[in-house]
Structures are given as C-alpha cells and as structure tokens.
Amino acid sequence: MAMEREDDECQYDTDDEFIQMDKETEQTPQEEQGEGESDEHDMDEDAIWDKEVEGQLSGPKEIIHMDNENITSGNVKKTRGPVYCRKLTALAPGEKIFVEFDDDGNPIGKYATTYAYFLGDQISNRTVCPVQVDGWDDFKTETLDHLWRCVLEICDFDNPELRREAVMKHARSLFRGRRYKLKQKYIVEPKLTTKEEQLNNRPKDMLKADWKYLVELWRSPKFQEKSNKAKHSRSFQKMPHYTGSKSHARVREDIKQRKGTCSRVDVLLETRKRKSSNPVNIANLDYNTTKIEEINKKKKEREEGIHKKIDDEILMEVLGPEKHGYLRCYGRGKNITQCFGVKPSRIDLVKEVVEVRRTTQDVMEQARNEIQRARQEVEDIRKEAEAAKKEAEAKVDEKIATNNEMWQKKLENLLKSYGIRPSH
Incomplete structure (x- = not known):
C-alpha cells in the first residue's frame, strides 16, 4: 500500500523517467489505472479511517512499496496495472459473445x-x-x-x-x-x-x-x-490438479473432440500432468505419479483381456470408494447421486448387485455352451448310429444275396443230377 507524502511533490520512477505530480490536482499512474471511484466523500471517509486506525503520525508519511515478500521504503516502483480483455473491449456497441x-x-x-x-x-x-x-x-x-x-x-x-x-x-x-x-x-x-x-x-x-x-x-x-x-x-486432498483456471468441463470437452468419448479416468490423467517445473508439494506429486501409474496399468490389463472393468471401477479400485457428495475428477455440475443414480451409501450394494449379475451371466453363458456341446455330441452319436445301421443293413442284404445265390446254384446242380432242366 502506498501512502501519500505530506510534501508538495513526489517522484515515481518508471522506465528511467521521473514524473512530478501534485497530490492535490493529479494522480499517480497506478491510480489512473484503477476504477476511478474515489471522490470527496471517500476522501473524507479515508481521513476518518486514518485517525481511527493509523493514528496521528508525528512526522511526514513515507511512501511504502509492498512486495510479495519484502517491504521497502522509497520511491514507488513500476508495477503491473489492471488486466483488460481485448475480446471484450473490442466488441462493437450492441455486439455480444455467444456462450455455449x-x-x-x-x-x-x-x-x-x-x-x-x-x-x-x-x-x-x-x-x-x-x-x-x-x-x-x-x-x-x-x-x-x-x-x-x-x-x-x-x-x-x-x-x-x-x-x-x-x-x-x-x-x-x-x-x-x-x-x-x-x-x-x-x-x-x-x-x-x-x-x-x-x-x-x-x-x-x-x-x-x-x-x-x-x-x-x-x-x-x-x-x-x-x-x-x-x-x-x-489437508486430506492428495491429488491436486495442475490445469489452473481451466475447468474440468473444458478439459472434458477437449478430450471428447480428440477421442470422441471421455471418462473420469481420462480427465484425471489429463489434469494431473505437470507442464511446469515450478516447485510443488513433493508428497502430492509422488502420490499423483503413483496413482496414475496404477491406473495406466489397470487399463493395459483390460486391453490384454485380463479383466473387463470399466473406467469408473478402475478409478474406485485405485483411489478408494466414492464418498458422499463430491464426484471425483468431474468438476462442477454433477454429484455422486446424479452420476450413479443412487445415494453414496448404496454404491457398494449396487456394485455387489452388478457383480452378482455379471457372475450369473457368465455362469449362464457357460451352461449354454455346455448344453450346446452336449447336443452336438448327441447329434454326432445319432449320425454315427444311423451310419452303422445303414452299414449293417447293407452287409445283411449283401449276405442274404450271397446265400441266395449259393443256394440257387446248389438247387440247379441237384436238378441236373436228376436230369431235370431248371426253368428260369
């Protein structure tokens, strides 16, 4: 905070140039960039405030420059002024921005x-x-x-x-x-x-x-x-995100544009990337790294066919069960009940029901496969029996034909021996 001097003039060092200003008629560059809301009423209020809080100072007030870490006395240094958004200031009268x-x-x-x-x-x-x-x-x-x-x-x-x-x-x-x-x-x-x-x-x-x-x-x-x-x-938050002011909704939208779909696991992996070398809490960074490695390992195992867990199940397995209210890795707009359709206290029960249904479906599918195999075996045996029957019938017919031919020749020979000519 800079306090005014009681001298007639003060100097501000900006880019090696000195600006001499009269405190009664002009403002400092920093004050000109402010909201411009100061008036005589505020000045009277400030004077009353000085008396109540700061007290009467015996000597001339000294210009104080407040920095993030140090407080130095002397001329006010050049500091950054207000930030203006050009997309807003460049709008024509009556023009608006469409927000999706x-x-x-x-x-x-x-x-x-x-x-x-x-x-x-x-x-x-x-x-x-x-x-x-x-x-x-x-x-x-x-x-x-x-x-x-x-x-x-x-x-x-x-x-x-x-x-x-x-x-x-x-x-x-x-x-x-x-x-x-x-x-x-x-x-x-x-x-x-x-x-x-x-x-x-x-x-x-x-x-x-x-x-x-x-x-x-x-x-x-x-x-x-x-x-x-x-x-x-x-203090219990162990996985801070590194996306700054960018909302999870915008991160989620960017992922959808790239991949077509987006899960909470995708948002977690995207928001926990470190793009800066600025110092952070080492414990949180190590925790982030460890959990991300576990999630990537689970996703790789799913691709290899080791398990069939969806992203939400992987997230809860690595980070623990969901708690009341807050929906992790999603951002504003939806809580646990809205996401899963049940109250947080019933999530574990619903997971058990889903697991039982999944197991039942697997058992039923296995039984159907076994029945199909049994039916196929019975059909193969039936076909083999029919083939054997046909083969046996063919052999019997062939044997009967052979016997008939043999007895026919014997009968002809017997008739010839008696001088009887067999008729055909």
Whole structure:
C-alpha cells in the first residue's frame, strides 16, 4: 500500500523517467489505472479511517512499496496495472459473445474463458456486487437481478432463463474464490496477525470501509471456526490438479473432440500432468505419479483381456470408494447421486448387485455352451448310429444275396443230377 507524502511533490520512477505530480490536482499512474471511484466523500471517509486506525503520525508519511515478500521504503516502483480483455473491449456497441454450455451447465466452447473473465470482473466490481456482505447468500434479490442484467449486456445464451441458474452458480464460485485470494494475498501470505497490520495492508482498489468489514469478518470467531474446519478438510486432498483456471468441463470437452468419448479416468490423467517445473508439494506429486501409474496399468490389463472393468471401477479400485457428495475428477455440475443414480451409501450394494449379475451371466453363458456341446455330441452319436445301421443293413442284404445265390446254384446242380432242366 502506498501512502501519500505530506510534501508538495513526489517522484515515481518508471522506465528511467521521473514524473512530478501534485497530490492535490493529479494522480499517480497506478491510480489512473484503477476504477476511478474515489471522490470527496471517500476522501473524507479515508481521513476518518486514518485517525481511527493509523493514528496521528508525528512526522511526514513515507511512501511504502509492498512486495510479495519484502517491504521497502522509497520511491514507488513500476508495477503491473489492471488486466483488460481485448475480446471484450473490442466488441462493437450492441455486439455480444455467444456462450455455449454442456449438459451439466458448465461453459465450454470458444468464449468460455472470456465469459468467465467478464463474470469475475463483475463480481469484483463493488457497484455490482457490494463487498460488505458475509457471503453469497446475503446478497439481495435486487443485487442478483442487477448482476444478471449486466451479464446479458455482454453475453448471449441459447435459453437465457434456463442458463441463469448455471451463471449464478458460477458467480457464487467466483465470489468465494475472490474472497479466498484476497485473504491469502493480503493476510495469510504476509503473515499479518494483528488487526492494525491487516487493516493497513489494504488492496489499492478497495475502499477502506470495505476492507475493514472484510478484516473484521475474517477475524470473527464464527468465521475462524469455519475456516479451520475447511482447512482441515483440505489437508486430506492428495491429488491436486495442475490445469489452473481451466475447468474440468473444458478439459472434458477437449478430450471428447480428440477421442470422441471421455471418462473420469481420462480427465484425471489429463489434469494431473505437470507442464511446469515450478516447485510443488513433493508428497502430492509422488502420490499423483503413483496413482496414475496404477491406473495406466489397470487399463493395459483390460486391453490384454485380463479383466473387463470399466473406467469408473478402475478409478474406485485405485483411489478408494466414492464418498458422499463430491464426484471425483468431474468438476462442477454433477454429484455422486446424479452420476450413479443412487445415494453414496448404496454404491457398494449396487456394485455387489452388478457383480452378482455379471457372475450369473457368465455362469449362464457357460451352461449354454455346455448344453450346446452336449447336443452336438448327441447329434454326432445319432449320425454315427444311423451310419452303422445303414452299414449293417447293407452287409445283411449283401449276405442274404450271397446265400441266395449259393443256394440257387446248389438247387440247379441237384436238378441236373436228376436230369431235370431248371426253368428260369
């Protein structure tokens, strides 16, 4: 946080050029890039804040430059200003971006990133979403309606009324994420413990009254209890993804375009790839590597015909059974009950039923094969018997014919001996 000097002029070093500015008539380059919401009322409020929080300083105030790790005094260094999305700023008056959604209500397609940036920008704008609320559920209906109208000015949907719920769910997630990042950047990472230190380390684009509200909220016993509980729950997370702000829905859509189909195993393998050499938690990285190797091994065994397990079964075998609520490796939009059609507590029972059915089908198929083989053997024996019968009948007929011929010759010889000529 930079505080104004009581001297008439101050200097800002930007690219070896010195800009001399009068604090009463001009603004610093950093302030010119802000929201431009400061007015005389805010200045009076800031003056009251200085008296209440910072107290009366005996000497001239010194310009303070806050860095991520160090706090140095002196001239304010050049820092990065606000980020502007060119796809939004380049839109013609009345032009909108068409946002596509998947079946679960998650944004996908060409303008998914632009839409998410714009929605996050509206969440950060205190004229749209006031800062002084404890949580998303505390926003009034008028505030949410105003946010929806702002979204409709830039974004176009296939069915706006149907997509409003999905947009508000996304906005809720962005709201919670912004609160978390503010606390991490300005409270947790600098390791500020006292209230005065936390109040003084205020973001440049936030009013002091708003920042005071957030600090007091975060320091309240109720919030601390909730925060500690959530922190304890996050400590059990062993397989963080490495896709950054890219949603699982967009990852899933990219895989479908490449392969035609996409399972949760495909999403897990895609989102756990390390593309950067930046340091990470070694234990989590080793755990990721080990589990991914196990999954790839199971998939290879399936291709070789060792087993017939589907991807969901492989996932549960390697990572353990599914738990209540959250559906692993899927992202927002669907829970366990919606995916499997049953409650989480009945998943194991359903798996047993499926396994029994599969075993029964295998036994029935084996029995049918054995019956077919038995029938074939009986048919072969029948054919052999018929062939033997025909052969025996042929031999009998041949024997009878031979005997008849023999007795015929004997009779002729006997008749000749008596001088009788046999008649034919």
